[in-house]
C-alpha cells in the first residue's frame with residue numbers, strides 16, 4: 001500500500017515530468033543589488049502570459065515562517081510593460097481581498113509582460129523580528145522578498161532563470177549554480193544561474209559582499225559542504241581554527257545521524273555584519289545566517305552561532321525535505337497549517353542542541369542548562385489553559401507578541417516543549433530497546449528513508465510531506481510502543497508535569513530549589529533583574545519596572561501588574577538585593593512583604609502575604625544514570 005507520503009512523492013515526480021513535457025517558458029528575474037548600501041533592491045522580471053486577465057502573487061506565506069509575514073508593503077514602484085521594459089505600460093489592479101495579488105489585463109497578441117519594481121529593505125508592518133538585510137558591505141538576499149509569480153500554477157511547476165547584478169567589487173555565494181559550473185564558487189558582480197523552479201529559487205538565498213571567502217568543510221563527506229562567509233572587513237574572514245573544527249564536526253556528526261542527504265551540495269551562507277539585523281532561515285541546500293561575529297572565543301558568540309548553525313542545518317532534513325503536510329503548500333498564498341510544527345521546530349530544536357554539543361560548540365553542562373531553560377520557558381501559568389498542541393495550531397499568531405501577561409498568553413512553546421518531548425521520546429526508545437537504539441535511529445529512518453530501488457538514502461532536493469500517523473508509524477518501527485498515546489498525552493496536557501513526564505529517565509529531575517541555576521544567575525546578575533516568578537510571581541527589570549506578573553501568584557493576588565515601577569520594599573528604596581532580602585526575611589517571619597510602586601502618575605502599595613522563601617526552577621541530578629552526558633550528548 002502507498003502511504004500518504006509516498007503518494008506525494010509520486011505526484012511530485014509526475015508534476016516535474018509534466019513540466020518537462022510541456023516545456024513552459026521560464027520567467028526571467030534580474031535582481032540589482034547596486035543600491036543595497038542604501039537599502040533598495042531593484043528588480044525586473046519577464047513573465048510569460050496569455051491574453052486576458054493574468055494574476056501575479058507576491059509571497060505571503062514564506063516557507064520556514066509559520067505566519068503570513070511577506071513584506072508586501074515594501075514592494076514599490078510597480079510597473080508592467082507589454083513585451084519588454086521598453087514596451088507600452090500595461091495597467092494593473094490589486095486584488096481587493098488579497099493585497100498580495102495583482103491583476104493585469106493582457107492585450108491580445110501580447111505573450112510576454114515585463115515588470116519592474118523596487119523592494120525597500122526596511123521594517124515591514126508584517127515582520128515580527130528582523131528587517132535589515134542589506135548594508136554598505138554585505139547583503140543577504142531572499143528571493144521570497146523579490147519575486148512575483150503567476151498565482152494559478154504551483155510554484156514547483158514554474159521555471160525561472162535568475163540573474164544578479166552586484167556592486168562592481170562584490171561577489172556572491174549561493175546554492176544556485178551558474179550554467180558555467182557545478183562547483184561551489186564565488187560569482188559576480190554579474191551572474192546568471194541555471195533555470196530552476198520558483199520553489200527552488202525561493203529556497204536558495206544569496207549572500208553577497210565585498211569581502212567573501214569560501215571554506216570547504218569535511219572533505220571526507222559527500223555531498224560537498226561549504227561555508228561561505230561575506231563580512232564587513234577582510235580581517236573577519238580569518239576564522240579561528242576551533243570554529244572550523246566545530247563546523248567540520250557538525251557535518252560529520254549530522255551525516256552519522258541521518259546517513260542520507262537531500263541536497264546535491266550544501267552551503268552555510270553567513271553574512272557577518274553588525275549593521276544587519278541578526279537572522280537565520282533554513283533551506284534545503286543551504287541556510288542563511290546573519291551574525292555579528294564568528295569569533296567563538298567570545299562566549300556569547302559561541303552560544304549564538306553554536307545554536308543557529310546546527311539548528312538551521314537540521315532543518316534541511318526536518319522541515320524542508322520531510323515537511324508537515326499542512327506546511328507543504330503548493331504556493332506562497334495558500335495558508336499553512338501548523339499543527340505539526342512541534343515536529344518541524346521541536347525535533348529540530350532537540351536534535352540541533354544534540355548536534356551543537358556533539359560538534360563541540362558547547363559543553364555538556366551548557367546543554368543541560370539549555371534543557372533546564374527549555375522547561376523554564378514552558379512552565380508558566382498559561383499552561384493551565386493552553387496546551388502545546390494549541391501553541392502549534394495557533395503558531396501564526398504567537399511570534400513577536402508583547403511581554404506583559406505573556407505568562408498567561410504563552411508563546412511559541414512548540415520549540416522548547418518540542419525539544420523536551422523529543423528528549424523524552426529519545427529516552428523512551430533507549431529504555432524500550434535496552435540501550436540498543438535511540439532517536440538517532442528514528443532520525444535516519446524518518447528523515448532519510450531508503451530511496452526506492454537504491455541502497456543510498458541520498459535524494460535530490462524535494463519535499464516528502466508527513467502526517468502525525470507517519471511519525472507514530474516510524475517510531476513504532478524503531479521501538480514498538482503506544483506512541484500515539486505518548487504524543488497525545490503530552491501535546492494536549494494542561495500541566496507542565498505531564499508535558500515533561502518522562503525526563504527523569506535522563507538522570508535529572510525538574511524541581512523547585514532555593515538556589516538559582518548557575519547560568520540563569522549569571523544572566524540575571526548581568527541584567528540586574530529581579531526574577532521572582534516561582535516565589536512572589538513576577539520579574540522586574542533593572543529600573544524596577546515589572547515586566548510580567550504570573551497569573552494567580554501572590555503578587556497577582558496583591559494587585560501588582562506589568563508596567564508598575566517598584567520604588568520601595570518594606571519602606572526601603574527598591575533594589576534587587578532589598579527584594580531578595582525581604583523574601584528571605586518573610587520566610588521565617590509572619591509579616592507580609594510591602595511593595596511600593598508607581599502606576600501611571602500614582603503611587604500604590606501592594607501587600608504580599610508570602611512566606612515560601614526563594615524558589616527557582618532547576619534540573620538536578622537524581623539517582624538514575626546520567627543518560628545525557630554519558631550517552632545522548634556524546635559525539636559518535
Ligand SMILES: [Zn+2]
Pocket residue numbers: 311312315344345348
Ligand atoms: Zn527552526
